[in-house]
Amino acid sequence: MELDIREPEGRISKKAVTVWRLSNTIGHGITLLVFAGLIIAGSRFGWWDWAMTVLWVFGGLTALSAVYSVFIEPVILQRTWRYGADEEFVKLRHGVITVQHQTVPMTKVQYVGLEQGPLLRKFGLYTLTVGTMGSNHSIPALPEQEAKEFRNRIARLAKIREEDE
Amino acid sequence: MENRRMHPGRIILALYELIKNSAIVFIFLFVLRRGSDAGWVVAGRWIFIAAISISILNIILSWWRTTYRLEADSVQIDSGVFSRKHRNVPFRRVQNVNRQVPAVLRLFGLTSLTLETGADGEDASVKFPAVTKAEAARIEEALDGYRRERMEAARAVPGTESVEGEASEIQEPLPEKARTVHFTAQLKDVLKASFLSFSFIALIPVLATVYSNIDDFIDIESRAEGFLSFLAGSGFVMSITIALFALAAIAFGIIRTYLKYGRYIISSDDERIYIRRGVLTEQSLSVRKKNVQAIQITETPIKRLLGLAEAKLVTVGSFEDNLEDISSLYPFLPKQRAVELVGELLPDVRLLDGMERLPKAALTVRMLRFPWIAVIGTIALYFWRPEFPYVPDWPFLAAALFSFTYLLRYFDYRNTRYAIRGPLVQFRKGGLWRETFLTRREKVIEASASQSWLQKRFGVATIGTTNRAKPVHVEELKDLPGAAAEQFDRWYTERNPELIPAGKEAEPWKTLQSES
Numbered sequence: 001m002e003l004d005i006r007e008p009e010g011r012i013s014k015k016a017v018t019v020w021r022l023s024n025t026i027g028h029g030i031t032l033l034v035f036a037g038l039i040i041a042g043s044r045f046g047w048w049d050w051a052m053t054v055l056w057v058f059g060g061l062t063a064l065s066a067v068y069s070v071f072i073e074p075v076i077l078q079r080t081w082r083y084g085a086d087e088e089f090v091k092l093r094h095g096v097i098t099v100q101h102q103t104v105p106m107t108k109v110q111y112v113g114l115e116q117g118p119l120l121r122k123f124g125l126y127t128l129t130v131g132t133m134g135s136n137h138s139i140p141a142l143p144e145q146e147a148k149e150f151r152n153r154i155a156r157l158a159k160i161r162e163e164d165e
Numbered sequence: 166m167e168n169r170r171m172h173p174g175r176i177i178l179a180l181y182e183l184i185k186n187s188a189i190v191f192i193f194l195f196v197l198r199r200g201s202d203a204g205w206v207v208a209g210r211w212i213f214i215a216a217i218s219i220s221i222l223n224i225i226l227s228w229w230r231t232t233y234r235l236e237a238d239s240v241q242i243d244s245g246v247f248s249r250k251h252r253n254v255p256f257r258r259v260q261n262v263n264r265q266v267p268a269v270l271r272l273f274g275l276t277s278l279t280l281e282t283g284a285d286g287e288d289a290s291v292k293f294p295a296v297t298k299a300e301a302a303r304i305e306e307a308l309d310g311y312r313r314e315r316m317e318a319a320r321a322v323p324g325t326e327s328v329e330g331e332a333s334e335i336q337e338p339l340p341e342k343a344r345t346v347h348f349t350a351q352l353k354d355v356l357k358a359s360f361l362s363f364s365f366i367a368l369i370p371v372l373a374t375v376y377s378n379i380d381d382f383i384d385i386e387s388r389a390e391g392f393l394s395f396l397a398g399s400g401f402v403m404s405i406t407i408a409l410f411a412l413a414a415i416a417f418g419i420i421r422t423y424l425k426y427g428r429y430i431i432s433s434d435d436e437r438i439y440i441r442r443g444v445l446t447e448q449s450l451s452v453r454k455k456n457v458q459a460i461q462i463t464e465t466p467i468k469r470l471l472g473l474a475e476a477k478l479v480t481v482g483s484f485e486d487n488l489e490d491i492s493s494l495y496p497f498l499p500k501q502r503a504v505e506l507v508g509e510l511l512p513d514v515r516l517l518d519g520m521e522r523l524p525k526a527a528l529t530v531r532m533l534r535f536p537w538i539a540v541i542g543t544i545a546l547y548f549w550r551p552e553f554p555y556v557p558d559w560p561f562l563a564a565a566l567f568s569f570t571y572l573l574r575y576f577d578y579r580n581t582r583y584a585i586r587g588p589l590v591q592f593r594k595g596g597l598w599r600e601t602f603l604t605r606r607e608k609v610i611e612a613s614a615s616q617s618w619l620q621k622r623f624g625v626a627t628i629g630t631t632n633r634a635k636p637v638h639v640e641e642l643k644d645l646p647g648a649a650a651e652q653f654d655r656w657y658t659e660r661n662p663e664l665i666p667a668g669k670e671a672e673p674w675k676t677l678q679s680e681s
Contacts, residue, residue, distance in 0.1 A: 003616050003626055003647050005654045089658060098617040103657055108610045133283070133610055134637030 005101050008084025008091040010150070015123045016081075016141035020074035023119055028066035035059035083139045085154055090130055092137055108132045109158035112151045130154065168232040168243070174275045175295035179224040181269045187217065233293070235307045237314075240280070240291060254291050256311040258282040260481040261452035263491060264301065268445045276301050276447075280308075281482025283633065290482065305451070309436065343434060347509050348495060350429035350442075356419065358426050358497045361467065365418030429495055431506065438478070438510050440491060450491045452480050458632045459604035459640075460507055460514060464500070466597045474500040476507050479604075481633045507603075516603060517591045520582035526623040527644035528578045532571065533619060539563075539570045573597070583642055583649070585656050590630065592642045602640050608632055612657040614650045626650035 035055060042052050073096055082093040090109065092102040111131045115138075120126065126147035128139045142150065194213055198206050223246065231244040242252045259280045266276045278293040278301045293304065350358075359365070429442040438457070441449035459479040468474055475496040490496070494506050504516045543563040550559050573596035582593040590609070593601040611631035620626055628650050629641040 002621060003614060003654075004651050005614060088660075095615065098615055099621075100615040101613060101654065103612045103654065105610065105660060132631075133633055134631050134639075135611065 003099070003101070005093075007093045007101070008082045010083040010146075012078060012081045012083070012139065012141045013123075013125055013143050014078065015125060015143075016078045017074045019119050019123055019125065019141055020077065021070055024066070024069045024074070028062065028069065031062050032059070032066060035062060078141075081140070083150075085150070085157065087157060090137075090154060092139065102137060104130060104132055104137065106154070106157045109154060112154045112158070114147055114151055168234045169300075170232055171228060171293060172273075172275055172295045172297055172300070173228070174270060174273045175228050176224055177273070178267070178269055178295050179228075180221070183217070183220055183224070187213075235304065238311050240304070240307075242291065252288065252291070254280065254282065254288075256308050258284065259308055260456050261450060262305060262308070263450045263482070263488060264448070265488065266443075266447035266449075270295060271447065274298060278304060280304075281480075283481045283635070289635075344432045344439070345434070345509075346430060346432045347506055348429070348431040348498075350426060350495065354429070354495070354497060355423050355427055359415075359419045359422035361471075361473070361497055362422060363418075364422045365414040367421060368414040368417045371417075426495070431494055431510070433510050440494070442491070448488060448491055450488075452478065452492070454511055454513075456480060457511060457514075458608045458634060459602060459638060460511070460516075462500075462503060462507075462516075462601040462603075464595075464599040468497075469599060472500055473497055474503045476503040479632060479634050479638055481635060514589065514603065514605060516601070517584040517586055517589060520584040520591060520593060521645075521649070523578060523581050523583075523644055524625065524646050526646075527581075527625050528575070530619055530623050530625055530644050531574045531578055534574075536567065536570050539567045542566050581642070581644075583645055585649070585653055590653070590656070592640060594642065604630065604632055604640075606657065606660045609657065609660075610637075612654070614654050616647070616650070620644065628653045 035058065039052070039055050039059060041047075042055060076096045077094065080094060080096065080099065082091075084091050085106070088106055090104045090106065092100070092104075094100055109130055109132060111129075113129045113131070114126045115129060116126050120141065123141075124144055125141045126144060128142055128147050128151060130137050130139075139150075190213060194206060194210050226246045227244070230246050230249075231242070233243075234241045238257070239253055239255045242254070244250050244252075260283055261281050263279050263281065264276050265279070270276060274297065275295045276298055278296055280291040282289055282291075293301070296304070424444045424446075426442055427444040430440075432439045433454070437451050437453050439449065439451045441447065457478045457480060461477045461479055462474050463477065464474045476494040476498070477490075478492040478494070480492055494503060494510075498506065508515050543566065546559040546563050546566075551562075556562075576596040577594060580593065580595055580599055582591075584591045588606045589603060590606070591601065591603040593599065609630045610633055613629040613631075614626055615629075616626040624647045625644040626647050626649075627641060627643045628645065629639060632638040632640070
């Protein structure tokens with residue numbers, strides 16, 4: 001039974017799927033290469049059996065998680081991401097296996113920022129970060145126009161202060 | 166307003182600390198090696214004298230060069246002997262005030278005062294290491310005056326300002342407000358505290374430190390061995406020694422507890438809560454009721470057996486060492502009394518009774534969760550196979566680990582309660598250690614609700630709150646019914662705190678500039 005919490009409307013860019021696929025391929029690819037190198041070295045130089053077993057087990061697990069995080073996760077994650085802000089709250093909802101709903105009062109927002117790594121730049125996307133007193137939350141992969149509008153909106157709304165500070 | 170220096174007692178305090186820290190080196194160089202004229206000892210003495218002289222000079226100069234000034238809305242501090250540093254700490258950032266009065270300062274009738282802000286890093290607090298009590302009161306009054314003025318300004322019609330009124334209010338000491346004393350530690354409280362905190366065990370590390378320190382200089386090992394064999398020779402002498410040691414340990418524990426928890430007084434007035442404690446070193450905290458972010462009540466297994474509990478105020482400021490538990494409302498109170506105390510101190514917070522229990526489905530979910538620690542522990546046991554006398558074989562250990570894990574889960578399920586009512590939310594959880602957490606909606610700076618795949622199958626969810634503290638206080642309650650999580654979400658979005666209109670904050674600066 002799903003939670004009946006009114007979710008925000010905003011969606012992140014469809015291109016996020018490609019970006020995540022690329023970055024996960026690179027990340028997992030490097031890890032797999034390291035494992036492959038170790039396994040080859042191990043069989044050449046006759047390492048202990050238990051070390052080889054451990055390498056095969058962890059290598060296998062990495063390969064499985066690579067399949068999941070390259071082919072399956074990006075699609076679902078992109079589809080399930082929602083963000084939004086009204087006068088009073090910034091709301092986020094995301095998650096594949098565990099669905100997270102987050103509510104941050106506008107008055108508690110300390111800063112908003114945009115970030116762009118090389119991959120995101122290639123696709124013209126931005127990551128928006130909302131920082132509060134205690135933590136920060138990121139909305140990944142927003143198109144430039146939306147990212148800037150949303151940032152300005154939050155920056156304007158977050159000007160109000162609470163009595164207790 | 167004029168610049169002021171710390172009381173010259175600051176120099177005495179710093180000198181005392183210098184002596185305390187360098188005493189061992191002094192004893193070593195000038196007492197134990199007094200006859201020696203080895204090169205390194207002689208060089209060491211000269212270096213020591215030089216270092217001490219520089220430190221003393223530095224202490225005096227830095228006292229001379231450190232000044233502070235109270236403004237209408239902030240405190241300005243200038244410090245630094247050569248490179249000057251200016252700090253401006255707005256009063257609105259100050260969350261609570263604490264004092265730590267070591268015995269040395271008390272001899273001179275002085276006190277130290279620390280203003281804690283919510284900021285991070287080294288500028289998080291402003292410390293006045295030695296000021297007279299009257300001056301400390303003046304600083305606190307300046308804080309209160311500023312706050313009152315701001316509250317009134319918020320209430321008054323915008324546009325009607327009274328700059329004159331503000332200034333005079335701060336200079337004149339305000340009339341003493343009536344304080345209510347809520348709790349004073351009696352002798353029986355101290356005795357209870359000393360046994361419950363196992364303070365008598367503390368004698369052992371103290372003895373060990375003394376022993377190893379003496380052993381560095383004098384070879385007592387061989388003497389001790391002779392003494393031990395003498396003891397072992399006679400059962401009578403042995404038992405008397407053990408009895409004496411036990412007595413000494415208990416006496417030591419009681420004295421130690423008395424020095425820390427003795428003269429524990431909790432009081433309050435309309436605005437603030439005051440906690441003070443300590444006999445030789447006096448520690449105190451004064452926190453605005455409005456700045457208390459949450460209440461936490463902890464019951465350890467022993468305290469639960471005896472019906473005791475510790476209530477703690479969650480506040481924003483961070484505390485230096487030895488002070489971290491100053492926000493506790495006496496750790497060894499009967500639970501009922503602790504609950505009443507919270508109600509007396511914070512009129513707008515009341516511990517809720519009749520909390521909801523978790524549904525049966527929560528127990529199922531909890532039992533189905535993968536027992537990571539037990540499984541990893543079992544794998545480790547399988548490979549390690551510990552073989553010690555009196556320790557059973559690994560399968561028994563693994564079985565014990567699993568049953569302990571599941572038993573704790575069951576206890577936790579039984580103990581967990583929650584209530585979302587009016588402006589308050591309250592959680593209780595814990596298997597053996599039980600913890601109750603209570604906060605107001607306005608104090609929650611972030612709320613979350615989440616649902617894992619497993620929880621979704623059974624219609625339960627997790628909710629979480631984040632409160633200001635250092636580091637932030639995150640509280641989570643797992644496996645409450647989905648409907649309750651939805652209710653929690655709605656409850657939070659009805660949050661309605663007092664707001665300060667944008668731009669209001671900038672105003673005091675205008676008056677400041679015109680003054681200077």
